[in-house]
Amino acid sequence: QWTTLDWKPKRPDMLIDPFGIGRIVQDGLAFRQNFSIRSYEIGADRTASIETVMNHLQETALNHVRSAGMLGDGFGSTPEMFKKNLIWVVTRMQVEVDRYPTWGDVVQVDTWVSASGKNCMRRDWVIRDSKTGEILTRASSIWVMMNKVTRRLSKIPEEVRGEIEPYFMNSEPVVAEDSRKLVKLDDSSAKYVRKGLTPRWSDLDVNQHVNNVKYIGWILESAPLPILESHELSSVTLEYRRECGRDSVLQSLTAVSDHGAGNSMNLGEMECQHLLRLEDGSEVLRGRTRWRAKKPESSGDVAQIPPESA
Amino acid sequence: QWTTLDWKPKRPDMLIDPFGIGRIVQDGLAFRQNFSIRSYEIGADRTASIETVMNHLQETALNHVRSAGMLGDGFGSTPEMFKKNLIWVVTRMQVEVDRYPTWGDVVQVDTWVSASGKNCMRRDWVIRDSKTGEILTRASSIWVMMNKVTRRLSKIPEEVRGEIEPYFMNSEPVVAEDSRKLVKLDDSSAKYVRKGLTPRWSDLDVNQHVNNVKYIGWILESAPLPILESHELSSVTLEYRRECGRDSVLQSLTAVSDHGAGNSMNLGEMECQHLLRLEDGSEVLRGRTRWRAKKPESSGDVAQIPPESA
Numbered sequence A, B: 001q002w003t004t005l006d007w008k009p010k011r012p013d014m015l016i017d018p019f020g021i022g023r024i025v026q027d028g029l030a031f032r033q034n035f036s037i038r039s040y041e042i043g044a045d046r047t048a049s050i051e052t053v054m055n056h057l058q059e060t061a062l063n064h065v066r067s068a069g070m071l072g073d074g075f076g077s078t079p080e081m082f083k084k085n086l087i088w089v090v091t092r093m094q095v096e097v098d099r100y101p102t103w104g105d106v107v108q109v110d111t112w113v114s115a116s117g118k119n120c121m122r123r124d125w126v127i128r129d130s131k132t133g134e135i136l137t138r139a140s141s142i143w144v145m146m147n148k149v150t151r152r153l154s155k156i157p158e159e160v161r162g163e164i165e166p167y168f169m170n171s172e173p174v175v176a177e178d179s180r181k182l183v184k185l186d187d188s189s190a191k192y193v194r195k196g197l198t199p200r201w202s203d204l205d206v207n208q209h210v211n212n213v214k215y216i217g218w219i220l221e222s223a224p225l226p227i228l229e230s231h232e233l234s235s236v237t238l239e240y241r242r243e244c245g246r247d248s249v250l251q252s253l254t255a256v257s258d259h260g261a262g263n264s265m266n267l268g269e270m271e272c273q274h275l276l277r278l279e280d281g282s283e284v285l286r287g288r289t290r291w292r293a294k295k296p297e298s299s300g301d302v303a304q305i306p307p308e309s310a
Helices: A050-067 A079-083 A158-167 A212-221 A225-230 B050-067 B079-083 B158-167 B214-221 B225-230
Strands: A023-025 A030-036 A086-097 A106-116 A120-129 A135-147 A192-197 A231-240 A250-257 A270-278 A283-293 B023-025 B030-036 B086-097 B106-116 B120-129 B135-147 B192-197 B231-240 B250-257 B270-278 B283-293
Touching: A023 A050, A030 A050, A050 A086, A050 A106, A050 A120, A050 A135, A050 A212, A079 A086, A079 A158, A106 A158, A192 A212, A212 A231, A212 A250, A212 A270, A212 A283, A225 A231, B023 B050, B030 B050, B050 B086, B050 B106, B050 B120, B050 B135, B050 B214, B079 B086, B079 B158, B106 B158, B192 B214, B214 B231, B214 B250, B214 B270, B214 B283, B225 B231
Parallel strands: none
Antiparallel strands: A023 A030, A030 A106, A086 A135, A086 A231, A106 A120, A120 A135, A192 A250, A231 A283, A250 A270, A270 A283, B023 B030, B030 B106, B086 B135, B086 B231, B106 B120, B120 B135, B192 B250, B231 B283, B250 B270, B270 B283
């Protein structure tokens, strides 16, 4: 079903840089970087938040491109893309989280790219516990090119294809494609609505656009608190439809579906549908999340002493 | 004026753990940790945000306590404090930033604690460019004890003093105390007001309180955009007065003062006064920020290729 990258370093020199910028592994096609989970990356559950997980995906994607020398502008474009004013934009993202790490844990992130149809690129990630090799998270994303002046999507020009194709791995997605259609919510179908959400200054990236990772935070703004308290996010599918700028005012809509075995909130799995839209109604992002009941020990004010440091 | 910690590692073994959890240096009294600045820690200016700087301060403070074996509950309390339900709360924080690092830079953070009066503790930090030793940031903070059940401030009990005193360094603050009173703003004195600010789920810490670092983000919510665009924060003084929980609704007030040489916004330094308050008017935090004009090359959409990775 999905590529198995051997998580154990094959050569001793791969151990030299365990917390640095990371390195190319697997015959030059995959990129690997370790992250030590910091205190400010964990949330009320004492585990890393989904934003943290997605930040690590973003960071390794950028460092992969940088390490491979494909960098034209410092932020993910190749030299030919830079010449043609093209940038990568993510249109679809699926993340499946088996377990969230906690403060002091070290995670190892592997990422690589593959072809996806004629005009897309797929990027996959596997996050492991660096001590045990246990897979914590798998993620898969689809990227297309956009002209950063006209903001229109573009085919992949031949010159760019020539630059990136040598980096493609011939592999299946690590997450089976969630082929169920993402529904379009509206005020009648969404029970939970949060209005007037605005980017904070710190949510903006170098282009004064809202960073992709921030959208998941806005989605959770309309998720009902009882779910956030009793459940943890096990998977998320996002379909990005429109950029947000610093003046955007957003509405976050959530509907809780009784998908699966018709469970009540406190038993087993929950599924939610989400929509982020601008005030004029135009869609920014559709999403679906799945949730599983938290394990009892991960909640409350119980003392949990992290592993002793060296 | 302030303690000079030799930034160069004195013994080769200090180089062993350059990106890990950090280590005790300086005869066991100071703690040192390196951070590689990640892509998601930089903002629209391509430099680390003030939140990132303050996150690194928080992380090293916690890891210092943890490494020193002073940890009773996993989050900064000593064993005696844990027995007595006491936690540390920060009442005052001063940060002076000379230069913000950028993506890929490695910063070295040193932190240590000192006595401050009979019932306070001072914690200082120095952040350096790990390559050159250049000082980027100095910060100083005052901490008191709070009973976490009654939420009342407490004297430092003798048993706790016995635990922490051996760790006190006999040093002057690294930042000269900002002794000017922080004014209390109100609707008539504050020109810029943002209302209805609420914590996001991800802003909450393990006690479901808003993490101290988040407050600076809310302060900046009411800072006028022209200042954020043309200036960078050079120093901040914060006086914490009340905790926020997940249901708090905040108002952020800012007044721009013509402090200094009566400069206009585009020339030289600016000073702002800030207040965060609850909707019932009770004060959460008073603050003062100073701003200096950005250097021209740090703005705009100019390509800046980060240093090549190994």
